[in-house]
Amino acid sequence: MMDLKCKDYVVIVQCHIVKERCSGYNCERAFHERTGGFAVYPKDKAYRVLNMTCGGCCGRAVQRKLSNLARRIKKEEDIGKDRVVVQLSSCLTKDNFHSSPCPHLDYLKGLIAKLGMDMREDTFIYEKSEQRRKEGLYSTGSQ
Numbered sequence: 001m002m003d004l005k006c007k008d009y010v011v012i013v014q015c016h017i018v019k020e021r022c023s024g025y026n027c028e029r030a031f032h033e034r035t036g037g038f039a040v041y042p043k044d045k046a047y048r049v050l051n052m053t054c055g056g057c058c059g060r061a062v063q064r065k066l067s068n069l070a071r072r073i074k075k076e077e078d079i080g081k082d083r084v085v086v087q088l089s090s091c092l093t094k095d096n097f098h099s100s101p102c103p104h105l106d107y108l109k110g111l112i113a114k115l116g117m118d119m120r121e122d123t124f125i126y127e128k129s130e131q132r133r134k135e136g137l138y139s140t141g142s143q
């Protein structure tokens with residue numbers, strides 16, 4: 001099991017298309033308040049947080065962006081990638097009223113796994129959407 005106390009960096013990867021109109025506030029707030037996908041993070045630990053988008057479909061840029069980060073933090077501060085956790089935003093992982101999950105989700109997960117970085121899913125969770133997902137009200141029936 002992943003020990004989040006041993007992580008220093010949280011990298012939130014968000015959908016590039018969605019971020020054209022979203023500030024990312026709900027992701028930031030969820031992290032700040034340790035709710036949704038961040039509920040398991042210890043509240044008393046100060047993490048460094050970095051947001052990035054996937055770079056657009058098919059998400060291939062994630063590999064370049066994350067390997068750039070891994071190189072930079074190793075070189076500049078001797079921080080290994082084992083101290084990084086990648087958190088995939090809910091607009092990428094979840095079905096909701098506005099959109100479906102990323103059609104390239106498995107591909108993105110594969111890229112991150114190939115880099116040897118730990119990864120988690122979900123950021124902000126809207127209660128009403130979660131309820132609707134449980135009731136199977138969204139057409140793709142994902143999660």
Ligand code: SF4
Pocket residue numbers: 014015018019022023024025026027028089090091092123124
């Ligand atoms: S999960 Fe919500 S707040 Fe976060 S990037 Fe996606 S749409 Fe924006």
Ligand code: SF4
Pocket residue numbers: 014015016017018054055056057058059092101102103104105
């Ligand atoms: S690859 Fe997925 S997460 Fe990235 S822009 Fe396309 S739909 Fe959004």
